[in-house]
Amino acid sequence: MCGIVGYVGPREAPPILVSGLRKLEYRGYDSAGLATISDHHVEVRRSVGKLDNLDAMLREQPLNGTPGVGHTRWATHGRPSEQNAHPHRAGKVVVIHNGIIENFLELRHALAKRGRSMASETDTEVISHLIDEFVAQGCGLAEATRRAIAELEGSFAIVVLSESEPDRLVAAKNATPIVLGLGDGENFVASDIPAMLEHTRRVVFLEDGEVAEVTADRALITTFDGTPVERQPKVVAWDAVTAQKGGYKHFLLKEIHEQPQAIIDTMRGRILQEEGGVQLDIEVTDNLPADIKRCVLVACGTAWHACLVGKFLIERLAGIPCEVDYGSEFRYRDPVLGPGTLLIVVSQSGETADTLAAVEAGRERGAPVLAVCNVVDSSIARRAGGVLYTHAGPEISVASTKAFTTQLTALYLLGLSLGRQRGVVDADRGRQLLSDLVAIPALVKEALGREKLIERVAKKYGQAQDFLYLGRGINYPVALEGALKLKEISYIHAEGYPAGEMKHGPIALINEEMPVVVLIPHDAVFEKTLSNLKEVEARGGRIIVVTDAKTADLEEVAWEVLEVPATNELLTPILLTLPLQLMAYHVAVYRGTDVDQPRNLAKSVTVE
Numbered sequence: 001m002c003g004i005v006g007y008v009g010p011r012e013a014p015p016i017l018v019s020g021l022r023k024l025e026y027r028g029y030d031s032a033g034l035a036t037i038s039d040h041h042v043e044v045r046r047s048v049g050k051l052d053n054l055d056a057m058l059r060e061q062p063l064n065g066t067p068g069v070g071h072t073r074w075a076t077h078g079r080p081s082e083q084n085a086h087p088h089r090a091g092k093v094v095v096i097h098n099g100i101i102e103n104f105l106e107l108r109h110a111l112a113k114r115g116r117s118m119a120s121e122t123d124t125e126v127i128s129h130l131i132d133e134f135v136a137q138g139c140g141l142a143e144a145t146r147r148a149i150a151e152l153e154g155s156f157a158i159v160v161l162s163e164s165e166p167d168r169l170v171a172a173k174n175a176t177p178i179v180l181g182l183g184d185g186e187n188f189v190a191s192d193i194p195a196m197l198e199h200t201r202r203v204v205f206l207e208d209g210e211v212a213e214v215t216a217d218r219a220l221i222t223t224f225d226g227t228p229v230e231r232q233p234k235v236v237a238w239d240a241v242t243a244q245k246g247g248y249k250h251f252l253l254k255e256i257h258e259q260p261q262a263i264i265d266t267m268r269g270r271i272l273q274e275e276g277g278v279q280l281d282i283e284v285t286d287n288l289p290a291d292i293k294r295c296v297l298v299a300c301g302t303a304w305h306a307c308l309v310g311k312f313l314i315e316r317l318a319g320i321p322c323e324v325d326y327g328s329e330f331r332y333r334d335p336v337l338g339p340g341t342l343l344i345v346v347s348q349s350g351e352t353a354d355t356l357a358a359v360e361a362g363r364e365r366g367a368p369v370l371a372v373c374n375v376v377d378s379s380i381a382r383r384a385g386g387v388l389y390t391h392a393g394p395e396i397s398v399a400s401t402k403a404f405t406t407q408l409t410a411l412y413l414l415g416l417s418l419g420r421q422r423g424v425v426d427a428d429r430g431r432q433l434l435s436d437l438v439a440i441p442a443l444v445k446e447a448l449g450r451e452k453l454i455e456r457v458a459k460k461y462g463q464a465q466d467f468l469y470l471g472r473g474i475n476y477p478v479a480l481e482g483a484l485k486l487k488e489i490s491y492i493h494a495e496g497y498p499a500g501e502m503k504h505g506p507i508a509l510i511n512e513e514m515p516v517v518v519l520i521p522h523d524a525v526f527e528k529t530l531s532n533l534k535e536v537e538a539r540g541g542r543i544i545v546v547t548d549a550k551t552a553d554l555e556e557v558a559w560e561v562l563e564v565p566a567t568n569e570l571l572t573p574i575l576l577t578l579p580l581q582l583m584a585y586h587v588a589v590y591r592g593t594d595v596d597q598p599r600n601l602a603k604s605v606t607v608e
């Protein structure tokens with residue numbers, strides 16, 4: 001999730017672009033760059049790291065000119081470096097891009113055969129070369145862009161600048177956001193409204209499959225095949241901070257609602273539906289040992305809960321025995337590893353010290369290490385042998401939400417890939433398991449659509465001093481995650497527990513004051529969990545049921561029933577987590593805590 005900005009008009013572009021990028025830095029901060037037309041030539045300035053570095057470079061190597069484009073990067077393909085920073089130039093053309101080009105390797109090979117050489121590791125650079133080829137064949141910039149787009153597979157929001165037509169920008173959208181800002185005698189393009197709010201409130205959102213040709217006094221929109229599109233501008237009332245949160249009150253709520261797209265981006269390019277197989281990235285397949293005898297999954301916080309679900313997925317889908325450990329414990333227990341053991345570490349930030357230490361412990365013992373990370377080229381990603389990236393985009397709020405559900409998605413794909421390799425899962429079952437996964441983003445959207453009811457329940461029980469969360473099997477870790485979310489942001493004491501284990505202790509805590517959240521999908525252990533529910537009811541607990549079907553036997557005992565759509569058992573953790581995220585959020589808002597930066601916590605703990 002990168003930040004992109006474009007300006008076309010009479011003013012010098014660089015200061016407008018830099019201030020726009022500042023408003024978008026929450027979208028990515030691995031590198032930044034600008035390009036302008038200066039004296040009829042494209043000029044580019046790029047630097048690795050935060051925007052301040054680019055600012056410092058511009059003081060040493062001033063840039064002027066207009067129009068211009070700017071980019072702040074969240075790396076997906078190619079590590080953070082100046083070479084991989086955008087804009088990417090090819091001949092007369094420069095391109096900035098947000099999204100993932102799935103077929104970039106094929107396009108690279110084809111371009112190389114046509115004598116084109118790549119200067120970066122990115123997927124984006126192929127777009128600059130394709131457009132430049134069509135410009136060289138005499139196409140106008142908009143037409144050249146349309147023709148190049150026809151060869152792309154994946155998600156892209158791009159802005160193109162070229163010496164061939166120095167008075168315009170061309171933007172195109174497929175699956176990632178682009179908005180035009182209409183000014184007086186000048187116009188703007190950006191991935192998000194905050195970048196242009198100080199200049200205009202008149203905006204036009206591009207839809208998927210559209211291209212916009214933008215000059216200082218007009219914006220012409222067509223479809224990818226050139227059909228003109230008429231669209232009235234909207235007027236935005238948001239202030240700058242609200243705009244950064246996309247109109248949401250908190251980054252946490254924004255990130256909860258970004259989960260459908262984050263899950264799509266995490267499975268993008270990795271599903272081979274016809275074969276019922278999984279195409280994991282080269283960084284993974286090159287580093288997975290041929291004969292895995294055992295997996296050890298290690299992480300901290302929410303990522304540790306993802307490991308517990310991962311154990312279930314890998315054992316069920318691939319038949320490989322798994323163990324799970326906390327990073328802080330693993331590093332000191334002198335773990336028994338060795339070549340046949342795959343050490344899987346999970347970390348959103350890729351910087352958590354305890355998890356990084358686990359990677360080192362694995363390397364010292366000669367164990368192959370696979371990381372599941374969200375931040376490209378983070379320390380853990382660099383130290384691990386292989387890395388399976390989740391593509392959740394930057395997660396700003398301290399409490400982790402979209403990173404968790406994308407970790408579950410990545411571990412499901414890993415389990416399925418190993419299961420297919422080992423013949424535990426055949427092609428038919430593989431196809432079924434994949435189509436269930438492909439259906440998940442829409443089901444997540446549906447579940448999040450029931451927020452109003454969850455908000456009401458949160459307010460009704462938000463005064464409680466203690467909460468108990470119960471789950472069984474693959475959803476026991478979800479009970480732990482629900483309890484952690486509530487603890488993290490509302491400061492209420494909460495405990496997650498295996499439902500069947502409750503009668504061996506925590507049942508003593510239950511009274512009329514205690515809300516008990518029970519995860520009970522209609523799966524193989526439904527009846528067992530129902531009897532645990534009845535044990536809670538008998539002690540007067542206030543039962544909040546989270547399930548995939550509002551059946552009479554549940555309505556009978558529950559004070560509240562929160563329903564999510566049904567899916568296969570192995571994917572229920574993704575859906576059952578959602579009401580727990582929203583409940584914790586609304587309890588925290590109700591209690592007035594600092595939702596995005598709760599006390600005593602940090603987004604990533606880089607010290608032991």
Ligand code: BG6
Nearest residue numbers: 301302303347348349352400602
């Ligand atoms: C904590 C965060 O500091 O670290 C949690 O507050 C997170 O949200 C945990 O789950 C682990 O972080 P990471 O980046 O290693 O997944």
